[in-house]
Amino acid sequence: MLEVKNLHVTVDGKQILNGLDLVVDKGEVHAIMGPNGSGKSTLAYVMAGKPGYEATQGQILLDGEDILAMQSDERAANGLFLAFQYPLEIPGVATMTFLRTALNAQRKKRGEAELSTPEFLKLVREAAGKLEIDMDMLRRGVNVGFSGGEKKRNEILQMALLQPRLCVLDETDSGLDIDALKIVSDGVNRLRSPDRSMLVITHYQRLLDHIVPDVVHVLSAGRIVKTGGKELALELEASGYAQFQGEVAHAS
Amino acid sequence: MNAEIRNMKTNAELALAEAYSSGKARLPGGRTVVALREAAAARFDALGLPHRRVEEWKYTDLRALMREARPIAGAPDAAGIARAKDAGLRIGDMEARRIVFVDGTFVPEISDLTDLSPGLIIRSMAQALAAGDPLVEAHLGKVVPPDREGVVALNTALMRDGAVIHVAKGATVERPIHLVFAATGQTPASVFTRSLVVIEAGARVMLVESHDASAGHQVNTALELVVGDKAHVDHIKITGGPSDLVHVSSLMASIGAHARFNDFAFNIGGGVVRNQTFVRFDGEGTLAGLRGASLLNGKQHVDSTLVVDHQAPGCQSREVFATVLDGESRGVFQGKIVVRPHAQQTDARMMTRALLLSDEAEADSKPELEIFADDVQCGHGATSGALDEDLKFYLMARGIPETDAEALLVQAFVGEAIEGIEHAGLRDALMEQVVAWLRARGA
Ligand SMILES: Nc1ncnc2c1ncn2[C@@H]1O[C@H](COP(=O)(O)OP(=O)(O)OP(=O)(O)O)[C@@H](O)[C@H]1O
Ligand SMILES: [Mg+2]
Numbered sequence: 001m002l003e004v005k006n007l008h009v010t011v012d013g014k015q016i017l018n019g020l021d022l023v024v025d026k027g028e029v030h031a032i033m034g035p036n037g038s039g040k041s042t043l044a045y046v047m048a049g050k051p052g053y054e055a056t057q058g059q060i061l062l063d064g065e066d067i068l069a070m071q072s073d074e075r076a077a078n079g080l081f082l083a084f085q086y087p088l089e090i091p092g093v094a095t096m097t098f099l100r101t102a103l104n105a106q107r108k109k110r111g112e113a114e115l116s117t118p119e120f121l122k123l124v125r126e127a128a129g130k131l132e133i134d135m136d137m138l139r140r141g142v143n144v145g146f147s148g149g150e151k152k153r154n155e156i157l158q159m160a161l162l163q164p165r166l167c168v169l170d171e172t173d174s175g176l177d178i179d180a181l182k183i184v185s186d187g188v189n190r191l192r193s194p195d196r197s198m199l200v201i202t203h204y205q206r207l208l209d210h211i212v213p214d215v216v217h218v219l220s221a222g223r224i225v226k227t228g229g230k231e232l233a234l235e236l237e238a239s240g241y242a243q244f245q246g247e248v249a250h251a252s
Numbered sequence: 253m254n255a256e257i258r259n260m261k262t263n264a265e266l267a268l269a270e271a272y273s274s275g276k277a278r279l280p281g282g283r284t285v286v287a288l289r290e291a292a293a294a295r296f297d298a299l300g301l302p303h304r305r306v307e308e309w310k311y312t313d314l315r316a317l318m319r320e321a322r323p324i325a326g327a328p329d330a331a332g333i334a335r336a337k338d339a340g341l342r343i344g345d346m347e348a349r350r351i352v353f354v355d356g357t358f359v360p361e362i363s364d365l366t367d368l369s370p371g372l373i374i375r376s377m378a379q380a381l382a383a384g385d386p387l388v389e390a391h392l393g394k395v396v397p398p399d400r401e402g403v404v405a406l407n408t409a410l411m412r413d414g415a416v417i418h419v420a421k422g423a424t425v426e427r428p429i430h431l432v433f434a435a436t437g438q439t440p441a442s443v444f445t446r447s448l449v450v451i452e453a454g455a456r457v458m459l460v461e462s463h464d465a466s467a468g469h470q471v472n473t474a475l476e477l478v479v480g481d482k483a484h485v486d487h488i489k490i491t492g493g494p495s496d497l498v499h500v501s502s503l504m505a506s507i508g509a510h511a512r513f514n515d516f517a518f519n520i521g522g523g524v525v526r527n528q529t530f531v532r533f534d535g536e537g538t539l540a541g542l543r544g545a546s547l548l549n550g551k552q553h554v555d556s557t558l559v560v561d562h563q564a565p566g567c568q569s570r571e572v573f574a575t576v577l578d579g580e581s582r583g584v585f586q587g588k589i590v591v592r593p594h595a596q597q598t599d600a601r602m603m604t605r606a607l608l609l610s611d612e613a614e615a616d617s618k619p620e621l622e623i624f625a626d627d628v629q630c631g632h633g634a635t636s637g638a639l640d641e642d643l644k645f646y647l648m649a650r651g652i653p654e655t656d657a658e659a660l661l662v663q664a665f666v667g668e669a670i671e672g673i674e675h676a677g678l679r680d681a682l683m684e685q686v687v688a689w690l691r692a693r694g695a
Contacts (some may be wrong), residue, residue, distance in 0.1 A: 048645075048649045049645075071648065072649050073650075073651050076650055088646045091664060093661070093663075097660075098647070101651035101652055101660065105650075105652045143676045232477055
């Protein structure tokens, strides 16, 4: 389970998150919505340990353990996964090499045996098949020449292989056509389980029709300003974020 | 003025001139060779060792970097040969014919001259010089002689041995030929090797040179390469060695029409390394790839200088160089492309990239285009920068530890150049050396 307590984050000396509190219980899916620039990606990045994102106050606890002091790779080995809003291209590093290195690095850190080549290939083939990812594509450099939608599917493939206990999805729906949205959502839903938590960042109700959240939060100006059930997303779709501007002013 | 410069000769220049005058009687070669050496010695006397005021050497002040000249290596003794027994024995799983030179002298006992395929002739340069070999008489010193080149002149004056290879018209040499240059002497010495490779029309061969030397050595090596029409030649040079090694290498290649020439220089050792390459297109419709990868650390200084001379129309040249710099190392790339007036439809590109792993490292690049034809495509690019932090974060966010993430990115960086090597086994072998270099760095 994830507990974010009174989190304050600065980027380049600029305060972005101002005392954010959030609890996601095991097995739950929470959605985070909020206007552009409100700090959603900042929250995702600070959880994953991106350099330059400095937590000046507060804690991020994963099953009771504060992850803020850990390196990014240790956080990943501890079960945190961030699906990037903008997945990066890494020319010259074949996707297969990348997947295998990541998977084995995590296993090693957890004291598990590395996977043999046939074991690994079997896993990838299965997971890629479900996401309709062509194996030939995985021989290319990581995300190199992938379409926007293919990049997002590749993020979900990584998530499926790494089997994290906390998934953070940053606008995984952006750039997806209707069919791809369905494939990706199905991929995410398959990973829903009683001992896995998910934090889904999105602007659109559309994604939440597929990945139905237990709880919806509104993030504005670096804080959670409203929390509700899945119907809150529908409300926002109708009314927009204007109603929270006052609360923001109040909060800051 | 001239007299003044003469008076300012360095100890190294004086010692080299003295080595020539006192040793020339024992150097191999008949009358024509003696004349060639004499002329070269006179040129060296006039030019001296190159220094920073010589434009082509402005980043590599050899005169300052080589204050003293080492005595010239003699023929190796049994112990020296024994030490070189396994030199260059394996390059990954590449199965090559090994021709070994120890301290600059051909050593038949540890070389493989058996079962030469039809049309392939290999002999030692010392023998060829002494015997007045017609191939040597026809080409030596005549394949793209660079102007004002003190180190090439010095090589010609003092050349002792090397390989002379002839591949007959239309012959395909299946097994790569690996020229192993190992200087194993226990006291620092200087070594002058000179090779000549003539590949006739339509022939095909892969040539690998590997160079290593023991502490304090000074190596001056040169290769003249004649590539006939429609021939297909791969040339790979691997340079390693201790951090106090001075290695100066000159490749002079003339290429015929509709040929393919694939050159790759891999630098993974040495102290001061200068690889200079002079390539001339003598016939139309030829493709040449000139690539290289260098991994530098400590105070290493590696200079890759290329002059690509398009003298014929419709040729394509591609230069791709990748340099990884750690510690206080320095990497230099100078690329000059000349397109002569009638060399229309030339397509020439060069790209050099430097990856700086340390704040103390420095990369310099100097591209030069001299274009006298109007219907051409020429381009050059240079980049220099540190590892991409965002990419590193992406890898680490997937659980890959920092040093492994850096290693993956460095491999990807040099991989682009290494991909240009056609032989898969050699490609893998060089990548393994990159991985070993990275592991040593992380340790
Ligand atoms: N390096 C930086 N320096 C200064 N400000 C930054 C930096 N990076 C992000 N910010 C600012 O932080 C704020 C929050 O950005 P963030 O990316 O977290 O927003 P978001 O909620 O994810 O927006 P979107 O919906 O557009 O993805 C923005 O105002 C942004 O300009
Ligand atoms: Mg965002």
